[in-house]
Amino acid sequence: MYLHGGAKMNDTLTITLRNDYLFKRMLGAEENKVCLQDLLECILDIPAGVIRDIELLDKELSKDTVTDKTGILDVKLRLKNGTTIDIEIQNSWSAEFISRTLFYWSKMYVEGFKEGESYTSLDKCITINLISQGFNLDSDIHSAYSILEQKTHKVLTDLLEIHFLNLSEAQKIEVQKAPIEKQQKLINWLRFIATDDKEERAMIAATSPILQMLNKKVDVLTLSPVERKLYESRMKLKSDIATISEVQFKSGRERGIAEGSHQNALETARRMKHANCELSFIAKMTGVSEKEIETLN
Numbered sequence: 001m002y003l004h005g006g007a008k009m010n011d012t013l014t015i016t017l018r019n020d021y022l023f024k025r026m027l028g029a030e031e032n033k034v035c036l037q038d039l040l041e042c043i044l045d046i047p048a049g050v051i052r053d054i055e056l057l058d059k060e061l062s063k064d065t066v067t068d069k070t071g072i073l074d075v076k077l078r079l080k081n082g083t084t085i086d087i088e089i090q091n092s093w094s095a096e097f098i099s100r101t102l103f104y105w106s107k108m109y110v111e112g113f114k115e116g117e118s119y120t121s122l123d124k125c126i127t128i129n130l131i132s133q134g135f136n137l138d139s140d141i142h143s144a145y146s147i148l149e150q151k152t153h154k155v156l157t158d159l160l161e162i163h164f165l166n167l168s169e170a171q172k173i174e175v176q177k178a179p180i181e182k183q184q185k186l187i188n189w190l191r192f193i194a195t196d197d198k199e200e201r202a203m204i205a206a207t208s209p210i211l212q213m214l215n216k217k218v219d220v221l222t223l224s225p226v227e228r229k230l231y232e233s234r235m236k237l238k239s240d241i242a243t244i245s246e247v248q249f250k251s252g253r254e255r256g257i258a259e260g261s262h263q264n265a266l267e268t269a270r271r272m273k274h275a276n277c278e279l280s281f282i283a284k285m286t287g288v289s290e291k292e293i294e295t296l297n
Contacts, residue, residue, distance in 0.1 A: 035210055
């Protein structure tokens with residue numbers, strides 16, 4: 001994949017698919033659907049025939065979305081049975097991430113639902129979150145959540161499914177070439193995504209024809225100066241958002257927002273403003289009005 005007038009990414013730039021811009025650029029592209037299908041087969045307990053017929057959604061990579069501090073660069077798709085899947089990369093785990101994941105899942109679940117329609121027309125929605133660092137719910141490489149009865153653990157419905165993939169834990173497992181079972185294949189995929197070392201990525205790619213194909217495309221990918229800047233900015237933005245979110249939870253909820261302390265909310269808003277967060281994002285996270293935030297210095 002070439003873009004004329006640019007420089008190869010691997011000439012001077014350390015690259016990794018942990019970067020959500022590159023992840024969407026590669027796995028959210030029509031020409032690479034076979035790679036996305038292979039990854040999904042490793043993560044989900046869904047027949048391969050269902051996964052092979054996927055429709056990519058929200059394929060465009062607009063500059064506004066990439067540069068927006070609150071923008072999410074995810075890979076969204078629909079299976080032929082109506083199931084919608086959203087895949088997102090997160091460089092750092094933050095305290096608000098569970099609530100945020102449920103919020104975006106709920107938006108996806110009711111998207112397109114029209115008044116007067118039967119609730120039975122709502123389709124299954126799955127969110128898949130790949131976490132690079134700080135995941136602390138458990139030490140598993142792959143955690144899957146659904147709605148269960150507390151005593152019997154009987155599943156209430158399969159319409160909700162949330163997955164967390166722990167890239168840090170996957171990197172602790174050695175790459176296995178053959179024979180490769182489904183779990184090991186997933187580990188190889190996660191290590192391929194996590195690494196920023198070209199030689200290691202090539203070594204992992206050698207375990208799978210699909211990964212070899214994707215690795216070749218990454219190696220020859222060329223970005224224009226503008227796209228290169230977007231790639232670099234996403235790494236910084238994702239780190240900043242995780243830091244700000246943690247500040248909001250610790251300095252806000254733990255020190256007074258949950259107890260109704262407006263002063264603590266103002267202090268949190270002031271710090272977020274100094275970190276150049278959008279006013280609407282600060283208002284949403286702290287409960288302080290945009291008008292009041294504008295007066296803070």
